[in-house]
Amino acid sequence: MSEILHPQSNSPSPFLDQIENAEKYRNYEAEARPCVQELYRLNHASQTLDFVLSKKAEYGRLDKAEMSIWEAMDYLTNLVDDSDPDIDLPQIDHALQTAEAIRMDGHPRWFQLAGFIHDLGKVLCMFDEPQWAVVGDTYPVGCAFSDRIVYHELFQANPDYSHPVYSTPNGIYDAHCGLDNVHISWGHDEYLYLVTRDYLPREAQWMIRYHSCYPVHREGAYTHLLSDGDAELLKWVRAFNPYDLYSKSEVRPDINELKPYYEDLVAEFFPEKLKW
Numbered sequence: 001m002s003e004i005l006h007p008q009s010n011s012p013s014p015f016l017d018q019i020e021n022a023e024k025y026r027n028y029e030a031e032a033r034p035c036v037q038e039l040y041r042l043n044h045a046s047q048t049l050d051f052v053l054s055k056k057a058e059y060g061r062l063d064k065a066e067m068s069i070w071e072a073m074d075y076l077t078n079l080v081d082d083s084d085p086d087i088d089l090p091q092i093d094h095a096l097q098t099a100e101a102i103r104m105d106g107h108p109r110w111f112q113l114a115g116f117i118h119d120l121g122k123v124l125c126m127f128d129e130p131q132w133a134v135v136g137d138t139y140p141v142g143c144a145f146s147d148r149i150v151y152h153e154l155f156q157a158n159p160d161y162s163h164p165v166y167s168t169p170n171g172i173y174d175a176h177c178g179l180d181n182v183h184i185s186w187g188h189d190e191y192l193y194l195v196t197r198d199y200l201p202r203e204a205q206w207m208i209r210y211h212s213c214y215p216v217h218r219e220g221a222y223t224h225l226l227s228d229g230d231a232e233l234l235k236w237v238r239a240f241n242p243y244d245l246y247s248k249s250e251v252r253p254d255i256n257e258l259k260p261y262y263e264d265l266v267a268e269f270f271p272e273k274l275k276w
């Protein structure tokens with residue numbers, strides 16, 4: 001397993017210390033479910049800069065619904081993510097497993113909250129968005145697709161692949177413009193960021209906004225677009241990642257036992273209803 005960056009590296013990390021067999025996760029080549037490749041075929045052919053800009057404009061208005069974090073969580077209880085090669089598990093279980101692992105390692109409450117809610121943007125499926133526009137790894141658009149993106153060969157079907165500007169390394173961006181100025185393929189990360197950004201510290205915003213952006217936070221691609229300050233924030237995205245990835249287990253958390261704790265946590269940061 002590659003090194004895990006850990007902002008509280010002086011503290012004991014019971015969860016991270018117990019991680020074993022990490023290589024068995026995110027294995028797209030061995031036994032990935034057939035729907036995983038089909039999802040990426042559609043995703044890579046369809047996520048153009050124009051598509052991303054139109055979705056950001058549409059959902060950025062936050063006029064689709066008013067609902068609480070818990071109402072969103074209830075919806076997700078029945079959703080299984082087609083892009084995840086690792087496990088068929090209800091999303092509420094994944095939310096609690098991620099947050100409980102973060103809590104076990106003694107991280108601050110905003111970090112636990114980020115873990116609990118990080119996938120709530122998948123309520124996009126509620127608004128009839130197809131899974132290829134909701135889940136899966138994300139990546140910059142408006143500039144050349146990196147060959148470090150999963151299934152990168154499938155981008156040949158994307159109109160931007162041969163666009164005179166969007167196919168260049170910098171594309172529409174200035175070098176080192178900063179990740180927050182780069183348009184990222186549309187999905188649950190960006191959507192939940194838009195919904196929750198006013199209520200969370202910047203580190204949590206970045207965990208939510210970029211947790212699926214593996215080409216940047218894991219593969220080290222697109223460094224020519226990153227600004228000086230991005231490195232520090234990406235450390236937090238990387239610190240979050242093992243909890244998202246390695247807490248997945250078929251042992252179901254006890255929702256009734258844990259719910260009071262997470263009700264308090266949600267109420268500490270969010271109003272009763274949020275605009276979605």
Ligand SMILES: [Fe+2]
Nearest residue numbers: 118119211212
């Ligand atoms: Fe996610």
Ligand SMILES: [Fe+2]
Nearest residue numbers: 094118119244
């Ligand atoms: Fe997740």
